Amino acid sequence: MALPPRSDLDPELRRRLLLEARTPWRGLRRALWFALLASASLGLATMALRLSSGAEVASTDLLIQTVAVLVCGGLLWWDRNREVGDVPPGDP
Numbered sequence: 001m002a003l004p005p006r007s008d009l010d011p012e013l014r015r016r017l018l019l020e021a022r023t024p025w026r027g028l029r030r031a032l033w034f035a036l037l038a039s040a041s042l043g044l045a046t047m048a049l050r051l052s053s054g055a056e057v058a059s060t061d062l063l064i065q066t067v068a069v070l071v072c073g074g075l076l077w078w079d080r081n082r083e084v085g086d087v088p089p090g091d092p
Contacts, residue, residue, distance in 0.1 A: 026079065029079055030076065030079055033072055033075045033076040034076060036075075037069065037072035037073055037076055040065060040068035040069045040072050041069055043065045043068070044062075044065040044068075044069055047061065047062055047065055
């Protein structure tokens with residue numbers, strides 16, 4: 001009869017390691033989403049300032065920047081830290 005393996009890891013460290021194994025590269029992804037969101041927000045702010053000064057801004061450019069802010073913000077929100085029991089639909 002084999003004995004179960006003994007874990008000398010701190011339970012909190014073990015929990016964090018298991019979470020990282022389930023969601024690898026989360027910190028890098030979140031940094032990327034934040035950088036893209038900041039870039040899109042800066043572009044949208046620049047276009048808003050140009051519009052307020054009376055300069056012309058193509059509506060398609062404004063639409064692209066708005067969609068970029070929404071998409072990057074959505075990705076950042078979707079990739080947030082969740083509780084262990086809070087799993088999105090479709091994820092095991």
